[in-house]
Amino acid sequence: GPGAVPNMKEILLIGFYQPNESLSRFLFSAQQEFKIPIRYLQEYAALGTGGGIYHFRDQILAWGTEAFFVLNADVCSEFPLNEMRAFHREHGDPDSFLMLGTTANRKQSLNYGCIVANAETHEVLHYVEKPSTFVSELINCGIYLFTPAIFQHIGGVFQRNQRELLLEESSNGWQRAEAIRLEQDIFTALAGRGRLYAYKSEGFWSQIKSAGSAIYASRLYLSSYSQCHPERLAQNRPGGPTIRGNVYIHPTASVDGSAVVSVGRGGGELGGSCNVTIPAEVVILNSIVLPHKELSRSFKNQIIL
Incomplete structure (x- = not known):
């Protein structure tokens, strides 16, 4: 549970779903159980994981944040957050970023983000989201550890999107500029630059893409x-x-x-x-x-x- 992660200050749920009574009851119940503030932040549109955390960056950094985890909502795992924190302290510089990876067979790997990492340093050298041909058996679990420096990289993509939209006459230009995908827009660019590392999980992991x-x-x-x-x-x-x-x-x-x-x-x-x-x-x-x-x-x- 969250209480097992030392110095965790708050949990933020980010999405574009309209809040309702069921969500409010869930948040209240979870706060009572885990004894930690939990809030839901509603996006004005589906902004992607990168766009969502960038849109609410002031809220995320409000506690003088040293580092923060980002967990996709549609995965189940043992969530080795403390192990990731310890690994992050030991590898790379303080402003490097960490993703959780696990192994899949060659055929399965084509359905996920694929990671090519240095076997000794664990630096991510190459990243491809859902490749058409085999790249690596190490796949992205959708569980990340970031420092505030990630917002500089996301902000760079946002500014580039804005420049590209300047000449377009579109009513949803701002929304399109803010829609940023972590995997394709951020990780692909960070790979091979000494900023992104992979921690391989030995525990279970699965996506939850359907009710079944x-x-x-x-x-x-x-x-x-x-x-x-x-x-x-x-x-x-x-x-x-x-x-x-x-x-x-x-x-x-x-x-x-x-x-x-x-x-x-x-x-x-x-x-x-x-x-x-x-x-x-x-x-x-x-x-x-x-x-x-x-x-x-x-x-x-x-x-x-």
Whole structure:
């Protein structure tokens, strides 16, 4: 959790989604749990990761920031943030930047940003986003450690975009100038200049690009818990439900002793305030069930809204 990162001052969520009551409840709950300020900053348009952090750079630097992490919202990982911080202190100059990498096979790598790094210094020598031919098995995880100096590089791209748009008559010119992609616009230019380094993760990592991929992400976390935090997983106890595999049951969830909780070869997860009622002889297999449901029949491979 965030509390495990020393001296972390604040968490900022950046996006262009309209805030609503559900988001407000989530932010309040997360602040209560992690005991750290958490705010949502809404972009006026989709600006890309680089454009988003540049637009809100004053907010990011408000604490006299020495360094900050940027985490893409659509990835799951063990998030080795402390290890990245220690690695950053040991490699490169204080104003260098760090990205988390992991290995993929040759075919999979074409779907991600590919990193060519010096085996000894770990400097990123070459970076290509979703190449058409094989470049490297080391791929970008979408987890970064920056210093405030990154804004000089993003600002340079912003100014270049502005110059290119000066001769164009367009109502959305400012928006187009501010839309900056970290991968294509920043990392490609920084590679080979002694400013960008890669830290290779040995832990799990996956993208979450669809609702169904959340099941796979849960399986990865539950498998990790079985190795690192077995106390978080449910155990078979007299009078309790039958547990098969890696299963998490929230303390507020009530599960009848006749139930069998599992998901295939992976794991099952019952969250807080789920308020889902499942009668006897009903089987829910490999599915995501939203809260406040009374299920009268069995489901398989479904997202139950």
